[in-house]
Amino acid sequence: KQEVTQIPAALSVPEGENLVLNCSFTDSAIYNLQWFRQDPGKGLTSLLLIQSSQREQTSGRLNASLDKSSGRSTLYIAASQPGDSATYLCAVIMDSSYKLIFGSGTRLLVRP
Amino acid sequence: GAVVSQHPSRVICKSGTSVKIECRSLDFQATTMFWYRQFPKQSLMLMATSNEGSKATYEQGVEKDKFLINHASLTLSTLTVTSAHPEDSSFYICTPRKQGVRETQYFGPGTRLLVL
Numbered sequence: 001k002q003e004v005t006q007i008p009a010a011l012s013v014p015e016g017e018n019l020v021l022n023c024s025f026t027d028s029a030i031y032n033l034q035w036f037r038q039d040p041g042k043g044l045t046s047l048l049l050i051q052s053s054q055r056e057q058t059s060g061r062l063n064a065s066l067d068k069s070s071g072r073s074t075l076y077i078a079a080s081q082p083g084d085s086a087t088y089l090c091a092v093i094m095d096s097s098y099k100l101i102f103g104s105g106t107r108l109l110v111r112p
Numbered sequence: 113g114a115v116v117s118q119h120p121s122r123v124i125c126k127s128g129t130s131v132k133i134e135c136r137s138l139d140f141q142a143t144t145m146f147w148y149r150q151f152p153k154q155s156l157m158l159m160a161t162s163n164e165g166s167k168a169t170y171e172q173g174v175e176k177d178k179f180l181i182n183h184a185s186l187t188l189s190t191l192t193v194t195s196a197h198p199e200d201s202s203f204y205i206c207t208p209r210k211q212g213v214r215e216t217q218y219f220g221p222g223t224r225l226l227v228l
Contacts, residue, residue: 034217043118043205043221044156089155098209099146100217102155 023090135206141186142208
């Protein structure tokens with residue numbers, strides 16, 4: 001059974017820092033991996049989608065990497081801003097059914 | 113990006129009542145709809161998958177007679193929580209899948225249910 005773990009559970013950093021969020025999964029036979037952002041009481045916003053054949057994806061200040069063989073993904077946020085404060089979720093898709101298996105999230109606080 | 117709406121956004125009800133949550137994909141047709149729930153300070157868990165015009169497939173541990181899913185059209189799916197109890201209080205999110213396209217999931221804004 002696939003299990004997705006995110007470390008750390010919470011993170012507080014001063015504005016401007018670069019930071020890394022970690023995601024690990026137990027079954028490496030994934031279809032793809034996705035990073036989301038969730039603001040308090042709100043739905044999800046997709047940040048980056050990495051296909052199983054890809055190693056990384058970039059969007060603005062965000063960079064996500066994927067190492068399937070070791071069951072790991074990282075989300076790198078450059079020059080963090082207070083507006084980046086949110087919970088970041090990673091999720092894996094195991095097959096073409098597109099069912100998502102989520103990690104428990106990392107709650108990020110960027111202090112002004 | 114695609115637009116997905118959910119209604120209501122928030123509902124408070126008494127124990128024993130039924131609550132219907134609507135999910136609409138406003139600018140694309142969704143042959144498949146996923147329903148997730150999120151308990152406080154926990155991650156999202158898939159409840160069920162529905163395909164337009166057929167019965168939903170429920171994940172292990174989710175009672176199909178309690179959580180009724182109807183996916184009658186390509187743009188509308190409903191989740192009815194029957195005889196709701198306080199333990200059903202959660203954040204419910206729908207995710208319609210765009211027909212025939214392998215791409216990012218589009219999530220509804222969620223419905224927060226509080227059962228007193």
